[in-house]
């Protein structure tokens with residue numbers, strides 16, 4: 001398996017802490033390839049991809065997760081959707097020119113929304129206002145509020161090389177013995193803090209973990225591959241057109257065609273008058 005585009009979960013056998021390391025490159029390149037995002041937007045989306053993968057792996061069931069940022073800054077909306085198969089897609093909507101590249105200069109005042117939709121069961125949504133000046137601190141605040149489990153996140157991106165990439169690590173207390181867990185957590189975080197962005201981005205995940213935790217007993221689980229999967233299709237567009245109703249379709253037939261663009265992958269689906277008439281005959 002390639003070293004990038006995978007998520008590796010691990011567990012400290014003698015400490016009440018679990019962890020994950022994620023690296024994305026190819027899937028990120030696929031996500032970005034049909035968009036003309038400025039560099040700060042690419043960096044934020046890349047962080048959001050790494051973070052969503054890490055969050056997806058904290059799910060204890062099959063389902064989807066959506067991590068969204070909403071604000072009054074240049075970025076009105078940024079979201080990455082993922083699922084338990086580590087299939088991810090992302091989108092950014094702009095509303096004005098970028099005037100700075102820090103997290104809050106991009107988003108402004110706003111919220112982080114995390115929506116968890118199990119394949120079976122109740123949907124859960126957590127919302128927190130943006131306070132800090134990074135996605136990392138925002139997500140740590142989300143974990144403190146929603147799971148009440150101390151969680152440390154590291155997110156790094158690199159767009160200097162030919163290939164775009166992002167890497168992240170998550171450390172989280174296990175809800176067993178709070179006192180022991182707190183000490184264990186402080187210990188592994190102190191070790192993890194010594195890893196540089198360059199190391200996390202360039203070293204194989206196993207090697208990063210060995211450098212940090214070679215004096216610990218660390219159990220590694222099987223790495224899970226990460227893919228960019230949009231999920232759009234001509235069939236889904238056709239279903240959406242039919243749902244518009246006969247009158248609305250008639251207007252598009254009069255215009256000669258209807259174009260639907262997918263905002264995740266930028267594919268445009270064109271339906272000409274003949275095809276629209278055909279869809280309209282479903283009524």
Ligand SMILES: [Zn+2]
Nearest residue numbers: 230232262265
């Ligand atoms: Zn698409």
